[in-house]
Amino acid sequence: MIRVVVADDQALIRTGFITILDSQDDLEVVGEAGDGKSAVEVAQRLRPDVIVMDVRMPVMDGIEATRRLAGAGVPDPLKVLVVTTFNLDEYVYEALRAGAAGFLLKDASPQQLIAGVRTVARGESLLAPEVTRRLIGRYAARLRPADPAVTAESALTPRELEVLRLIAAGQSNAEIAATLVIGAETVKTYVSRILTKLNLRDRVQAVVYAYRTGLVSPND
Known part of the structure; x- marks a missing residue:
């Protein structure tokens, strides 16, 4: 059984995600949150297999919440699947840098959401090729180049x-x-x-x- 926490400040969307995921025999929504701070608290307490995380939420946004749950230096990081819309795509790159295992668009089909959660739960990353080219390349150019220890x-x-x-x-x-x-x-x-x-x-x-x-x- 794949245990899931859903975080979204819009109750209708959150309820929709929960209904879709709970309809599957191998998925169980064990918690929910309406803001990023609550998402971190719920996820740290329940230790789900996957957190479905919205980007723009009150109190703490999904990027910071992702960083606290899956970012560099976090012991035993959790798997975060970020959901977003194209008009928020400048946040996606930061979410991926923060440690997200991947992202989906909010207009994804129920089948894509279910498959995405299963993919991330298996330890694989979820990057839809058509949006990777559109998002990552555009916003990566704004960042200063890194100086990695290993090139x-x-x-x-x-x-x-x-x-x-x-x-x-x-x-x-x-x-x-x-x-x-x-x-x-x-x-x-x-x-x-x-x-x-x-x-x-x-x-x-x-x-x-x-x-x-x-x-x-x-x-x-």
């Missing part, structure tokens, strides 16, 4: 660098496999090696890393 150029092979650039471009594993004319399992192996070598938690952090370090830019 991709020194740690990765040429092929791994190529895969990392395609991940940052928003390509799924299947698209990368088609682009490079290699098998999907081979792509999974490359992704795993990249995360290990760069000490990254998941695919989301790989995208952020690529933009923050200047390996790719929105103009690429």
